[in-house]
Amino acid sequence: MSTGIDHDVDRPQAPVVPLGTPCQIPPGAPSNVVPPPGEDLITVNFGPNHPSTHGVLRLIVTLDGEVVVGLDADIGYVHTGFEKNFEQKTYWKGIPYAPRMDYLGFFANELAYVGAVEQLIGLQVPPRAQWLRTLFAELNRIHSHLIYLGTSGIELGAMSLFFYCTRERDSVLDLFEMVTGVRMHDRYPQFGGVAEDLPKGFYAECKRFCREMPKHIDSYLDLTAENPIWKGRLQGIGTIPAETAIAMGLTGPNLRASGVPYDLRRNDPYLAYDQLDFDVVSAAEGDCYARYLCRTREMYESVRIIEQCLEGMPQGPVMADDRKYVLPPRAELQTSMESLIHHFKLVTEGFRTPAGQVYCAVESPRGEFGCYLVADGSPKPWRVHFRAPSFVSLEATAMCSVNRYIADMIAVVGSLDGVMGEADR
Amino acid sequence: MTANQLARAISSHVRGAVVSHSKGIDMPTVVVRSDKLLDVCRYLRDEQGKNFLSAVSAVDFLGYGENVSGYFGTERGRDLNATGTWGSPATVEAPAKRFCVTYHLAHVDADGAPPDRVRLQVFADDGESVPSVVEIWPTADWHEREQYDLMGIVFSGHPNLKRLIMPSDWDGHPLRKDYPIGGEPVQFTDAE
Numbered sequence: 097m098s099t100g101i102d103h104d105v106d107r108p109q110a111p112v113v114p115l116g117t118p119c120q121i122p123p124g125a126p127s128n129v130v131p132p133p134g135e136d137l138i139t140v141n142f143g144p145n146h147p148s149t150h151g152v153l154r155l156i157v158t159l160d161g162e163v164v165v166g167l168d169a170d171i172g173y174v175h176t177g178f179e180k181n182f183e184q185k186t187y188w189k190g191i192p193y194a195p196r197m198d199y200l201g202f203f204a205n206e207l208a209y210v211g212a213v214e215q216l217i218g219l220q221v222p223p224r225a226q227w228l229r230t231l232f233a234e235l236n237r238i239h240s241h242l243i244y245l246g247t248s249g250i251e252l253g254a255m256s257l258f259f260y261c262t263r264e265r266d267s268v269l270d271l272f273e274m275v276t277g278v279r280m281h282d283r284y285p286q287f288g289g290v291a292e293d294l295p296k297g298f299y300a301e302c303k304r305f306c307r308e309m310p311k312h313i314d315s316y317l318d319l320t321a322e323n324p325i326w327k328g329r330l331q332g333i334g335t336i337p338a339e340t341a342i343a344m345g346l347t348g349p350n351l352r353a354s355g356v357p358y359d360l361r362r363n364d365p366y367l368a369y370d371q372l373d374f375d376v377v378s379a380a381e382g383d384c385y386a387r388y389l390c391r392t393r394e395m396y397e398s399v400r401i402i403e404q405c406l407e408g409m410p411q412g413p414v415m416a417d418d419r420k421y422v423l424p425p426r427a428e429l430q431t432s433m434e435s436l437i438h439h440f441k442l443v444t445e446g447f448r449t450p451a452g453q454v455y456c457a458v459e460s461p462r463g464e465f466g467c468y469l470v471a472d473g474s475p476k477p478w479r480v481h482f483r484a485p486s487f488v489s490l491e492a493t494a495m496c497s498v499n500r501y502i503a504d505m506i507a508v509v510g511s512l513d514g515v516m517g518e519a520d521r
Numbered sequence: 522m523t524a525n526q527l528a529r530a531i532s533s534h535v536r537g538a539v540v541s542h543s544k545g546i547d548m549p550t551v552v553v554r555s556d557k558l559l560d561v562c563r564y565l566r567d568e569q570g571k572n573f574l575s576a577v578s579a580v581d582f583l584g585y586g587e588n589v590s591g592y593f594g595t596e597r598g599r600d601l602n603a604t605g606t607w608g609s610p611a612t613v614e615a616p617a618k619r620f621c622v623t624y625h626l627a628h629v630d631a632d633g634a635p636p637d638r639v640r641l642q643v644f645a646d647d648g649e650s651v652p653s654v655v656e657i658w659p660t661a662d663w664h665e666r667e668q669y670d671l672m673g674i675v676f677s678g679h680p681n682l683k684r685l686i687m688p689s690d691w692d693g694h695p696l697r698k699d700y701p702i703g704g705e706p707v708q709f710t711d712a713e
Contacts, residue, residue: 125655180695343659521686
């Protein structure tokens with residue numbers, strides 16, 4: 097049956113830049129590539145509900161044939177008003193909101209918020225709590241990178257990888273469940289320390305996980321690293337040079353894959369990272385493949401850190417002993433009137449802070465996650481603003497995808513690893 | 522570099538730019554005049570190595586300090602050091618202008634140097650615009666659009682200043698303190 101379209105006509109298509117061409121920051125607004133004037137261009141609305149946009153990202157793509165010549169990203173589809181919500185809640189009640197932004201790297205969000213408040217009120221966290229936080233931050237990093245690997249595999253057509261990654265992700269979440277009682281969004285770090293100490297049996301389970309996880313990472317690398325299709329889809333795509341990456345504000349694996357081994361765990365150590373031995377994984381190429389390798393290899397380092405945490409963790413309390421800010425132990429509520437009063441006051445009214453402003457940044461699985469907090473001295477924060485690494489990485493989508501095929505755009509969006517919950521907040 | 526040294530360095534290169542400076546809880550904080558902002562930013566990036574902009578955050582100070590002097594519901598100005606009140610140092614004063622735009626700057630390089638963070642602030646009244654720093658740190662593009670969208674700060678010179686998070690035809694700026702937090706009419710898009 098004839099469709100009336102003559103397929104034999106040779107239509108000139110926009111030139112495709114060769115593989116490995118370094119990205120240039122577009123003139124004007126860097127997140128928006130304005131298409132050149134042309135006749136055969138079509139504008140396609142890609143998302144927000146599309147299986148390969150990593151959540152609800154909407155890309156307004158202008159195509160010349162199969163080549164992306166213009167791109168504007170639109171976010172905000174899961175904007176929930178987290179920052180406004182924080183302003184209505186006492187500091188304690190803000191903690192459960194934090195992990196729901198970046199729902200894959202949830203622990204880092206809690207750390208940033210809790211860290212900012214602790215810095216503001218000058219609360220000292222006992223060493224054991226610092227080590228416990230480090231341990232779970234790294235478990236969470238593995239969790240997040242597994243989801244990255246699995247979902248970006250699906251976007252590239254590698255279905256089975258996702259099942260393997262989900263299997264290991266479940267064992268990470270099992271460990272979270274043992275300690276915190278829930279699998280995600282745990283509210284485990286609290287002002288002054290962590291909610292509870294490790295339960296019996298955790299040590300053995302976590303040891304077993306550390307023994308097995310490197311073998312699993314080996315198998316992911318066996319499946320993908322030398323796979324010709326995988327390499328063909330990722331190598332030379334979306335190459336970001338180091339200066340461009342810094343200028344665009346990229347952090348975390350996206351920056352490290354561009355040859356800048358900048359890691360807040362090493363450059364600005366917090367928690368117990370200055371006492372731990374680990375390597376900052378980086379790569380020189382700056383393309384999607386380098387970002388993939390960085391994330392995957394980082395999981396080895398996270399396992400190393402977890403092992404060291406299990407071995408070297410000091411004994412002692414897991415919560416600061418400052419009753420003006422810290423909830424009293426549960427058992428005391430039965431016997432001590434003062435504890436009951438403190439508990440009641442902290443829960444109903446909250447605690448007061450000095451007026452001031454503070455910025456606390458942690459290395460989340462996606463990069464620098466920062467919490468900027470302005471306090472007026474009342475029990476509620478005046479303003480909380482989060483510096484979300486996904487928000488910043490998604491700005492680079494246009495720059496990385498332009499003048500390549502539309503299929504490469506999928507690889508780019510996957511490799512930048514944005515989480516829309518965090519970008520939109 | 523301490524806040525003092527930083528403020529002196531900025532003033533010696535951009536005359537009359539620094540309004541005030543403080544040590545800050547976490548990092549040196551310098552408040553600059555908004556018409557000198559671009560010169561200060563350029564100086565910090567090129568001479569002080571602050572090549573990395575972490576975030577642009579806007580704060581609305583409408584009503585700041587009016588409800589912080591005691592327990593919930595007590596009047597303003599209650600002595601915080603009096604018996605029975607939890608001790609915050611003093612009642613806070615609202616700044617002279619309503620909005621504050623904060624830039625968190627850092628130094629990023631491949632040599633493992635610490636970020637060496639600096640906080641730069643600009644105050645602006647409602648309707649007053651703040652110069653856009655997109656040409657200095659391209660990453661500011663979305664940061665400024667977000668603050669424009671949610672806080673209503675106009676960044677003059679921004680190449681593509683339009684709403685980013687809220688729908689393009691949204692009314693109002695949700696993070697402002699006078700934006701209602703309940704009972705507001707539901708806004709539908711494309712209602713016909």
